[in-house]
Amino acid sequence: MEPLTFPMTRSHPFDPPDAIQAMRTERPIARVRYPDGKLGWLVTRRETVRTVLADTRFSARQELRSNPFSPAKEPPPATPGSFIGMDAPEHTRYRRLLTGQFTVRRMRKLTEHIEQIAGQRLDHMAQAGPTVDLVREYAMAIPAQVICELLGVPQGHREQFERQAAELNKPGTSMESLLKALGEITGHLAELIEAKRAEPADDLLSGLITEGTDLTQEELTNIAFLLLGAGFDTTANVLSLGALALMLDPAQIPVLTDPQTADNAVEELLRYLPVVPGTIRSALEDVELEGELVRAGESVMVSLPAANRDPERFPEGDRLDLTRPATGHIAFGHGIHQCLGQQLARVELRAALPALFRRFPGLRLAVPPEQVKLREHTAIYGVDELPVSW
Numbered sequence: 052m053e054p055l056t057f058p059m060t061r062s063h064p065f066d067p068p069d070a071i072q073a074m075r076t077e078r079p080i081a082r083v084r085y086p087d088g089k090l091g092w093l094v095t096r097r098e099t100v101r102t103v104l105a106d107t108r109f110s111a112r113q114e115l116r117s118n119p120f121s122p123a124k125e126p127p128p129a130t131p132g133s134f135i136g137m138d139a140p141e142h143t144r145y146r147r148l149l150t151g152q153f154t155v156r157r158m159r160k161l162t163e164h165i166e167q168i169a170g171q172r173l174d175h176m177a178q179a180g181p182t183v184d185l186v187r188e189y190a191m192a193i194p195a196q197v198i199c200e201l202l203g204v205p206q207g208h209r210e211q212f213e214r215q216a217a218e219l220n221k222p223g224t225s226m227e228s229l230l231k232a233l234g235e236i237t238g239h240l241a242e243l244i245e246a247k248r249a250e251p252a253d254d255l256l257s258g259l260i261t262e263g264t265d266l267t268q269e270e271l272t273n274i275a276f277l278l279l280g281a282g283f284d285t286t287a288n289v290l291s292l293g294a295l296a297l298m299l300d301p302a303q304i305p306v307l308t309d310p311q312t313a314d315n316a317v318e319e320l321l322r323y324l325p326v327v328p329g330t331i332r333s334a335l336e337d338v339e340l341e342g343e344l345v346r347a348g349e350s351v352m353v354s355l356p357a358a359n360r361d362p363e364r365f366p367e368g369d370r371l372d373l374t375r376p377a378t379g380h381i382a383f384g385h386g387i388h389q390c391l392g393q394q395l396a397r398v399e400l401r402a403a404l405p406a407l408f409r410r411f412p413g414l415r416l417a418v419p420p421e422q423v424k425l426r427e428h429t430a431i432y433g434v435d436e437l438p439v440s441w
């Protein structure tokens with residue numbers, strides 16, 4: 052059988068690409084050819100995805116992985132601090148330091164603040180509307196402010212910081228603007244770290260600096276950059292795609308706005324929305340998987356959206372049903388790299404999504420659905436502009 056290839060197209064905005072939908076009903080693992088020309092594998096069955104992500108014979112090291120979204124042939128190793136692209140024990144050291152910073156107290160403080168931020172953004176929308184771009188005014192604005200709050204970016208610098216972060220995350224940005232934004236933002240992060248060293252405050256970066264760690268300036272900058280990259284675009288696209296899904300299926304909105312059922316509704320949106328198309332691991336030795344031999348050096352892409360629709364766990368998984376028990380999804384991954392910010396992401400989504408539909412019960416698309424431009428072939432799937440009205 053011919054290997055599957057990237058890019059893959061999709062015919063339904065909320066479903067995984069067609070090739071993945073088709074293979075998922077036929078076989079749990081398939082041959083793929085990555086854009087760098089190398090052959091590897093794609094896995095869709097939930098149990099097999101979890102097996103790959105929990106097995107230390109599969110490495111997350113960045114320099115070993117083929118990338119479905121980039122033709123780059125020889126990716127560099129992860130920079131110091133970018134632990135998402137490392138294995139144990141390097142990963143363990145950073146992860147432990149970071150976990151220590153996501154304290155219950157800090158999360159509680161942030162929760163109160165997120166509700167306030169969402170309220171302010173809604174007031175702003177009400178003034179700017181009744182037609183606004185929901186992505187810019189709400190879905191991006193909230194995670195951007197939350198990351199600033201978490202890292203301790205001072206108030207006066209936030210607007211600039213948010214603008215640069217948005218530039219970095221915007222698909223289609225030219226290489227020149229991308230490098231410019233990257234240079235500016237890492238420069239800013241380095242300055243921010245210097246300032247925290249001189250005058251520590253009650254934020255994550257200060258915590259990392261003061262609590263007996265010996266992280267270098269380079270490591271701290273890269274950690275801050277990783278948090279920004281991992282926590283901003285992901286949450287923003289769950290917010291905007293989630294709002295889109297509900298505007299197209301308004302009968303389900305009351306399940307989201309009812310405080311009794313809201314938390315589960317958010318879990319179901321996380322399960323259903325294919326925002327993180329997958330993650331990659333590479334085999335350190337030959338491994339047998341679902342009757343196939345994955346050879347040492349081959350990359351395996353695990354499709355999180357396909358796993359989240361596996362009928363063994365989620366009957367009729369292609370259907371959004373905010374009332375279904377949605378626990379057990381793996382939208383935040385699995386194993387040692389499971390999302391560090393998932394608690395924070397949940398707090399953001401639980402505060403922001405119900406509040407949006409409570410404030411604007413008649414929220415609707417301001418353009419025909421077929422005119423909504425969805426991102427394609429990107430590491431984070433979603434929507435870059437969503438004109439809404441009420």
Ligand code: HEM
Nearest residue numbers: 134135281282285286289330382383384388390391392396
């Ligand atoms: C709805 C929003 C989010 C989704 C769907 C999401 C999803 C994921 C997934 C699937 C992974 C695993 C990647 C892998 O195994 O290669 C991951 C890792 C990670 N996420 Fe998230 N994430 C979200 C929000 C956040 C937020 C808000 C933060 C931080 C403030 C964050 C920080 C991270 C970090 C640091 C990692 C790497 C963890 C490690 O390597 O140990 N994420 N996320």
